[in-house]
Amino acid sequence: MKPLYGAFAAALVLFATPALALDCDVGMRAFNHAGGETCIPEQPQRIIGLHDQSVTLTLVELGAPVIGSHGRVDDNEQLYMRSVDLLFGLDFDSGQIGFAGTWDQMDFEAMAAMTPDLIIGREYDMETREKYEAIAPTVFIADTPTDPMAFPRGIADAAGVSDTYATQLAIYEANLERARFALPQVQGATYSKIQGWEGKLEVYAGYGGLTKVLADLGFERGAAGQEMADRGVVWGEEVSAEILPELEADYLFDTYTIAYGDTLADPALRLNDAVPGWCGFLTACTEGRYIVLPREYATGFSFTQLNMLLQMITTNVATSAAPQG
């Protein structure tokens, strides 16, 4: 029987070994991501980001060598990278970053012509992963609701700029400490992230960097947002405008979009389209704790955005009346 045991053990080792670690070439390393394990360059030199305001933005901020990015077309039919243009003044005309297509319409030929050595996308981009993988090693970073920084941390890791990430994180945490000291009133205060859109009401369980900053500061979600988060909703849902009073919280947050030419009054007007006279039915609004922030800063996880959000929220909360009781 012994030779049989030996053969069985050898077979086990043989079949188990490939699953333990990917065998990568010199200068490459195995990287675990939402799409599995992929060999990527240890120090990538030519990276394409598959989403402007999440992936590309983080890469640019951390000083990673980005050569191409997903982009958008504005009302004037000009290409741009949302938030990247606003925060870092970068556009496709600058020559540093090439246009790799729009959402759901990526330009694979243009991407191949850029000869990238790494492509970084989100979990949502995995649908066409074979096409990306034919161009260069591709990794997909998951959005983890329970650990929002896992996304930028994953991008930094893939791009080989984890040291810069750690430095930036330390700066943010120091800023956070100062903000928490300045805002003792928000410890345990509730908030609702609401938004009017096309005459409808939207409520959010998560809103990217804004949710993180609010949680870091000590805010807690209101009941409706928490119920959504408990159901695993990462972002938000369109809900009946009839439940507006259920969205009552100590603070209300809403967003406007600079790229759309919104004014600070537009978010409230959009809510008014959903529920005429909405403000009068929420104490937080009538008492001046309805805070509007630019979406370009609110959704991303770049440290520039997080630090900016900290400052904006601190100023707005500090200058508004504290909730009663």
Next chain:
Amino acid sequence: MNATRTIFAATGFWLCLGGVGLAFLWHISVGAKAIPLGVVWQAIAAPQVGVFDHVVVRDLRMPRAIFAISVGAALSVAGALMQGVTRNPLAEPGILGLMAGATFAVIIGIGWFGLAGTAYVPLFAAIGALIGAILVWTIASAAPGGATPLTLILSGAAVGGFLYAIESAAILLNEDTFRNFRVWLSGSLAGRDMQTYLWALPWFIAGLIAALVIARQVTALAMGEETAAGLGVDTFRIKVIALGAVVVLTAAAVSVAGPLGFVGLVIPHVVRLFVGSDYRLIVPFSAIVGAGYVTVVDIAARVVLAPVEISTGIVTTMLGAPVFIWLVRAKL
């Protein structure tokens, strides 16, 4: 119509009208927020400023119920006319390209010409619906065997698919400009503004009146062109008026709610089961039953997953698609 039939028809009409009234009351009484019936009545009879429940009833539910009634009546009558004039049991604005044309035109009008919330929206929709209808008819007529029910359906699918592809391309290539169309394109009565409805209202009224006026001649046309001509019907004139009414009704409905699929197909067939083939009855009964149908469907769209709402068009399509399949098997 003999006297007995007239009495039955009149009784049935008033019963259906009462049913629509009940559907309307049901619509404004239920929703994501539970409001006691007494408060609903108070909101109607003696509304008070600053009472949220009154806002819900008067500003959210009532306008939506009115939109549902108007859109349901318009699409059902449009479908009935199309089925009568073309003698095609599968004819309706959605299947024969009118809705696709109207939707496409509204997207172009609002997205590229900035016509949102203006009186031009129904006009653009009407032009689009007319072009869609002409395109479908022309393509079907050019096919071997001419414009048969089958070639019309295939042509409608082709035109609808083509226009949808252009819409998708326009939205993908300029997502900022077209960002507001996401929900409207699925056919929704939520969040529609009263101003747009008021602009569309004359179109609703004109289309319904025209349909009622030509109902008798449509009955003759439904028996065949030669029979109709033999009965002294100016078939060309009636066809033109019917096309105008269908275009106007589709345009008004699309302006308010976007594309609501299969309403114009389902309702006339249901009505025909009860009132027979006389369009003097089919047209008014389609209007009433269609109004009630969309109102009830919209209640389902609002409350089934409350507080999350689903587009009314998704529900009408889910209900209408099996009827369409049955009709294809039974009548094509």
